[in-house]
Amino acid sequence: MILFFYNVGLLLALVLGAPWWLWQLMTTRKYREGMRERLGRVPAHLTGTVDSPRSLDVPSHEVVTKPIVWIHAVSVGEVLAITRLVSELDQSLPNYRILISSTTRTGHTLAVQRFGSDRVFYCPLDLPWAVTSYLNALRPKLLVLAETEFWPNLLTACFLRGIPVAVVNARISDRSWPRYRRLRLLWKPFLRRLTILLAQSDHDAERLRALGCLPENVIVSGNLKFDVRALQKTAAVQLLQSLGNQLRFVVAGSTAENEEALLLAAWPKILEQNPNLAMILAPRHPERFTVVADLLAESGLPWRSRSETDSSSPPLSPGEIVLLDSIGELASLYSLAAVAFVGGSLVPAGGHNPLEPAQFAVPIVMGSHCANFRAIVEALNVAKGIVIVTPDSLPHVVIDLLSDQTSASALGNQARQVFETQAGATARTVDAIRRILVPRKPN
Helix, strand or coil: CHHHHHHHHHHHHHHHCHHHHHHHHHHCHHHHCCHHHHCCCCCHHHHCCCCCHHHHHCCHHHHCCCCEEEEECCCHHHHHHHHHHHHHHHHHCCCCEEEEEECCHHHHHHHHHHHCHHHEEECCCCCHHHHHHHHHHHCCCEEEEECCCCCHHHHHHHHHHCCCEEEEEECCCCCCHHHHHHCHHHHHHHHCCCCEEEECCHHHHHHHHHCCCCHHHEEECCCHHHHCCCCCCCHHHHHHHHHCCCCEEEEEEEECCCHHHHHHHHHHHHHHHCCCEEEEEEECCHHHHHHHHHHHHHHCCCEEEHHHCCCCCCCCCCCCEEECCCCCCHHHHHHHEEEEEECCCCCCCCCCCCHHHHCCCCCEEEECCCHHHHHHHHHHHHCCCCEEECCCCHHHHHHHHHHCHHHHHHHHHHHHHHHHHCCCHHHHHHHHHHHHHCCCCCC
């Protein structure tokens, strides 16, 4: 009954929202990209058959050569989180094919970079026919959802087919918690049928149980993001290191709307005390690259974009800002930082992942709006591996860290220690998935 009303509401939303969606499809590329896949057209590279509706009628033994594990990671953050998990599953389950779906354009782009285009696809919309098309074609042995991406039609279709559903790196954010709690009676019939939920923390586990997940199916496994390690010598790192080999870098990553203006206002104050600096400025969302470029142009500060920078470009000048208008390069570029600012935190956007700079023993500065990564920030705070700032204190804290390298080094080392001691979630997650797919025989 709940599913019936959900689908009626979904149909009404589609009908009433049709004019807006048609307009977005005509005017905005990101809404057009992958639309056929989202509506149920299974791409040929997943099935090994011709990309046509008839491909769904091909017998299952002709469609795939290995049983499939389908992992869904909605966007960039989730794709980054599962990067090492996918690698470990490839090694641990050689007789299975690991496929990865995403929802957003940026998540899809990064997934293709990380895992290869032959096994990445756009997740179907939660429409009965779209979900059915994919389950008919892929016949997955397991559906793995990263964090909390619950869709009633997809879940119900898996339950009816006897497909186990695992939730990894599970969490309920402060922003989502009130909504889930209000609708917990609606969610309970779905959540209680999940095979296993591997929670990031005790706090997340308590919330999942309160929403109706069976207590025995909720296990605290830790945060997969503690196990993700970025390469220290990527092409982007080597390029900017060579162009700014006499400079120290401040890396401002995953910045949100209104945050860049605060950073640009602080930058001249920081340069007064430390003129031999360059800044790498990385907006979180690609659709804001142009907006931030316009802001930089209006600021009068020297700047260039990463997309127009290569080995033939002139060296970086003191005080210059590099706009990181690329996807997937930020994590490795934190390795260049003398100080790292983690964005989405000076404004109420929930914050982003401070573990990316922590792995390189970089001193981390972050605002107080960090609810999305509360457990991680608390662990860093307890270990004295992070400094929480306000817009007013930001330039002073950065100046102090740049001037006092002993304190900065101690801060960075404490952050890396937290990163290292919290590792192990990937191994626990792989073990849980193996136990679902390859049950242990009783002694």
